[in-house]
């Protein structure tokens with residue numbers, strides 16, 4: 001399979017003629033090639049987007065919303081093929097691709113079609129003036145997405161960007177180009193005017209960086225690692241671009257003794273290991289009130305050991321492969337560090353022995369580590385793999401201090417049956433999002449994003465529409 005860029009309505013190779021290999025992380029086998037694009041490809045895509053932008057901005061909102069719905073229909077019609085592509089590219093279980101990634105991508109387009117139809121702006125009436133806010137498209141926007149939820153996160157940005165009348169240049173992760181390429185086919189079949197949606201494949205340094213640096217790209221929405229986010233911010237800041245940065249996390253799961261403990265243990269396991277622990281929201285630090293520590297920790301270990309690790313294409317598999325051998329090596333490096341730091345591995349930590357062709361895949365058993373101080377590197381750095389640490393706490397105050405003792409601040413999950421405690425702890429943790437007695441329960445209208453090193457800005461519902469538009473105040477003297 002040779003993938004192509006979509007520029008100005010045409011499927012084209014990289015101008016250099018170079019390509020990159022794309023691998024299935026479950027087998028290590030090559031499954032496709034993708035264009036190894038560079039600045040010349042980005043320039044062509046931005047030029048096409050600039051040409052298309054005035055007429056796209058003039059398309060009525062109702063019609064733009066109808067385009068989004070047509071894209072949603074196209075994705076829904078291809079749902080099972082898309083789920084297979086996502087699993088092939090990421091190594092995630094097919095049950096997850098088909099129940100989470102693909103349905104959510106469809107929903108993102110439908111949701112923003114509805115959101116833009118019902119969007120409204122402010123008016124301020126004074127004795128001598130009437131002010132109203134006009135929302136205008138930004139122009140050309142750049143969207144850079146990671147490998148952990150490829151189609152889900154790309155659609156989360158593309159839908160509101162198009163809804164608000166912008167033209168798009170998207171740069172998906174070079175590790176997972178397959179569903180992005182499929183989205184190009186769906187968008188083309190939906191009849192979107194040429195140049196409105198452009199997609200350029202390639203690496204971060206070669207293709208992502210020129211997109212961020214391009215002076216005519218007026219906004220960048222980026223999801224990825226914190227170090228890359230810092231680099232994106234450094235490049236974009238002197239150009240005064242709008243920036244949305246959804247970065248990493250080291251999210252705490254706080255389990256209080258008054259919680260429904262079996263539900264809390266099951267919730268903590270799901271939060272730690274969904275998508276092999278490769279979700280920015282994953283709860284990789286599990287804090288348990290001391291009076292129930294052993295009981296809850298042992299339930300977590302039992303539930304973790306029961307998780308089925310294996311062939312991602314097989315129904316019933318709960319953990320597939322990590323994204324790449326390099327990433328597996330990084331995660332294993334943290335396991336070595338955990339041992340040095342005095343941690344006890346209660347389960348996992350090793351690689352399952354799977355039959356060919358999976359023998360060379362990037363698999364790792366889900367791992368629970370006890371006995372580490374909550375301040376050590378293993379317990380404070382983002383590992384982004386199936387590794388969770390467990391820590392006891394004595395008081396609410398101590399739990400909050402541990403929760404806040406990292407550079408990240410994306411989300412937290414609080415398990416308690418005490419309503420007052422739920423409110424108190426939710427208000428005291430420094431994160432952009434808190435779930436109480438649940439995790440990853442998403443209402444697409446709510447603000448999504450983090451504080452501290454987890455990023456900048458909010459997406460979701462009206463926040464996405466606001467990010468992907470400029471506002472102009474118009475003041476009329478009465």
Ligand code: TXE
Pocket residue numbers: 144145146147148171172173174202203204205207208209212223224225226228229231232246247248279280281382383384
């Ligand atoms: O992501 P990168 P990586 C975290 C996780 C992971 C670490 C590194 O801890 O181990 O980040 O992962 C593009 N200019 N998350 O290196 O590099 C890149 O091509 C512009 C958390 O794989 O951040 C890809 O499209 N773009 C995260 C995208 O940035 C650049 C999800 C993300 O890749 C670029 C993924 C540059 N200089 C990793 N360099 C989350 N928040 O969920 C790279 N890119």
